Structures are given as C-alpha cells and as structure tokens.
Amino acid sequence: MADDLIDHLAADLAPTPPRTLQRRLFGWAVLGVAVSAVLMIAWLGLRPDLMIAIGTMMFWVKFAFTAIFAALGALAALNLARPGGSMMRQAVGVVTLVALTGAAGIVQMLVMGPGEMRTLVFGGTALLCPFYIVALSVPIYAATVWAMRRAAPTNLPLAGFAAGLFAGGAATWVYAFHCTESGMPFITLWYTTGILAAAVLGAIVGRWALRWR
Amino acid sequence: MSVPSDMEAHLRPLMLKALDGDAAAYRALLEELRRHLRAYFALRLAPALAANGDDLVQETLMAIHTRRLTYDRAQPFTAWLHAIARYKLIDHFRRNKLRMTLPLEEDAAIFATDDSEATTARMDVETVLATIPGKPAELIRQTRLEGASVAEAAARLGMTETAAKVSIHRGLKSLAARFGGKADG
Numbered sequence A: 001m002a003d004d005l006i007d008h009l010a011a012d013l014a015p016t017p018p019r020t021l022q023r024r025l026f027g028w029a030v031l032g033v034a035v036s037a038v039l040m041i042a043w044l045g046l047r048p049d050l051m052i053a054i055g056t057m058m059f060w061v062k063f064a065f066t067a068i069f070a071a072l073g074a075l076a077a078l079n080l081a082r083p084g085g086s087m088m089r090q091a092v093g094v095v096t097l098v099a100l101t102g103a104a105g106i107v108q109m110l111v112m113g114p115g116e117m118r119t120l121v122f123g124g125t126a127l128l129c130p131f132y133i134v135a136l137s138v139p140i141y142a143a144t145v146w147a148m149r150r151a152a153p154t155n156l157p158l159a160g161f162a163a164g165l166f167a168g169g170a171a172t173w174v175y176a177f178h179c180t181e182s183g184m185p186f187i188t189l190w191y192t193t194g195i196l197a198a199a200v201l202g203a204i205v206g207r208w209a210l211r212w213r
Numbered sequence B: 001m002s003v004p005s006d007m008e009a010h011l012r013p014l015m016l017k018a019l020d021g022d023a024a025a026y027r028a029l030l031e032e033l034r035r036h037l038r039a040y041f042a043l044r045l046a047p048a049l050a051a052n053g054d055d056l057v058q059e060t061l062m063a064i065h066t067r068r069l070t071y072d073r074a075q076p077f078t079a080w081l082h083a084i085a086r087y088k089l090i091d092h093f094r095r096n097k098l099r100m101t102l103p104l105e106e107d108a109a110i111f112a113t114d115d116s117e118a119t120t121a122r123m124d125v126e127t128v129l130a131t132i133p134g135k136p137a138e139l140i141r142q143t144r145l146e147g148a149s150v151a152e153a154a155a156r157l158g159m160t161e162t163a164a165k166v167s168i169h170r171g172l173k174s175l176a177a178r179f180g181g182k183a184d185g
Helices: A004-009 A021-044 A055-078 A088-112 A112-124 A126-149 A156-175 A184-209 B004-019 B022-045 B052-066 B077-095 B106-110 B115-129 B134-145 B150-156 B163-179
Strands: none
Touching: A004 B022, A004 B052, A004 B106, A021 A088, A021 A126, A021 A156, A055 A088, A055 A126, A055 A156, A088 A112, A088 A156, A088 A184, A088 B106, A112 A184, A112 B163, A126 A156, A126 A184, A126 B115, A156 B077, B004 B077, B022 B052, B022 B134, B052 B077, B134 B150, B134 B163, B150 B163
C-alpha cells in the first residue's frame, strides 16, 4: 500500500535547488505588482507632475517608506510560507518604520504651525487613499497567495496577514506614483491605514485561501 | 526509536541528498519517515480512529514530497517535518470536527531537536510505563512509541494478536485511571 506510494514519490523526484521557494514567490510577486501598476495607470493615472516630483525629497521619502513596507511584508510572507514560520522581526520593523515617520510627521506639524495641521494630516484625499491602496493590492495578494498555496504555511491567518502586508506595501508603492500628497503625517496615517487594512483582509481570506489542497 | 538528535543527524543528510535528486536516499528517507510518522499519529489518534493513521501517514508523505521546496537547508529537518505532521494532524481533527484532548504544543517532544527536553519527555514516558506490569508496558512501548504493528509486537512477545490487543487496552486504561486522562486517549 504505502510502498506503492513511496515508489511513486521516489520516481517523481526532481532536484530542488536551494532558494526555489524564494524564486517562485518572487516571480509571482513581480507579476502581481505589474498587474497592479497597469491597473493604477489605466484607472487612476500617473500624477501629472511626476517629472517635477521626482526632484523633490518627499517623493523619495514616500518611495522609500512604501518600498520598506513591501520588503518587510515580502520577508514575512517568505517566512510564513514555511511550516512553523514567524514574522516577529518584520513586525518590529513595521512598528519602527511607522514610529520614525510618525515622529517626523509630528516635527513637521510643529515646524509648520497649527494653521497647516489640517492639510498635513488630511491632505485632499485622506478618505480615498486607503480604499485605492486596498483595491490595488488585490492582484498582488492573489499572486502571492497563489504561490504560497504551493508552499507549506501552517499558521494560515498569519500567513495571509503577511501576504496582505506585502500586497498592501507594494500596492502603496505603486499608488505613490499617482498620489500627489506630500504631508508626512498624511503618509504615516493614511498609507499605513491602507496597508494594514490590506493585511487584515489578507488574514481573513488567507484562513481558507491558504488551506492545503 | 532512536533519540531525536540521532534522528536529525541521520535524516537531514538524506533529505539534503534527496533535494539534490538522489532517488535512493529519498526512498530511504521516506521509508524512515513512514515508520516515524506511523508512531507519531498512532500516539495521537484515539484507538477508535487509529485506522485513519495510515491515511494521515500517506497524506503527510505526499505533503513532504510536494512541499519539499519549503525546507530551508540551513534549518533542522526534524523541526520542519514535525511542523508538517502537526499541521496534517490538526487539519485531520478539523475536518472531522474532533476536539483535541491534548494540548498540541506539549507533544512536540517526539520530533523536538532539543536533546535534553526530548530525553526528559522520553524519561517521563518510561516512568509512566513503569507503573504498569511488564507485558502491557512492553506492548504499549512497541506499538505506540516505536511504530510496530500489534501483530509484530504480539509475535515478539509470543502471544496472540487478540491477547495483545486486550493487554494494550487494559494497560492504557489503567494508565488513564492513574494519570487522570480520558479512558479513550
């Protein structure tokens, strides 16, 4: 009975080079980000002043903030694609990142004075921003979960959370090419809200989407 | 059964060779794993569900095969193996809507890589088994810890399979009575 199975599995063995999992997750993630970028350009459009914006520091702060978020999410998703994985370090990284930009936001508000407070925190798109981020994260999440289903996550909600964190971070990186906001408090508050919403949705969906076939 | 550190030293090289495409090493690994997994599931399934053990062993072997890319070569193999076996067991409980009567965090001892902890757990089992008469204790050790079938264990001790089953059942019952567990555990 089980001998047949072992024969079958041994005959089916193909070499599995190191980093196969990383390569597979990376390939699907890139595909997801590409779809998300096409969606953003077709639906929302690049910011009209993009060529000017890339000369400003705030553009690169947004670029780095979202890229670091995405990188932390990618590492967390890689860890949790493996049995018994955890994302302790990445969680600490996220908290540190948000604390740093939050502190920078407070400094900015103090420097600019109370008259500018409202603009810095709410900009012109505060309520739309998290919604767009979650929408743009859907293709990235789907691609990531597709790859993780063939891995071996054992904590499904947490693995889904990590996939959502990566999808949210990468979607926000894409969204930053559309978004014209430049307040540090705005970025900290609304980008983070969008990313965490994507992560929480990811955890809920992951509970069943990541079940082993 | 060998102690876990030996298992790690023995199984990990086989896994590394298998990942490089060595079918003979892979076959040897799967055969070893089948024995260990039988014992692992037998210990954790109530006797009434012991028939599911073979299915679980097969499903776990298949999962090890299709998900072998998730084994990180720098990490202990037995820890990876245990995490997969444990997921399969919990999945089985969930599918069958069974309540687990044992806290699963505590049963990692079989595959644990920490030598002292595993040895302590093993000693606990030995201490517990020493409280019941020799024959049932030996039968339980062979069938529940070492992965032998009831028929094999009965033959080794020169008794019939039926007598061995009865003896195992009584042994477990008296253990349960003594240590306050459920009689069907």
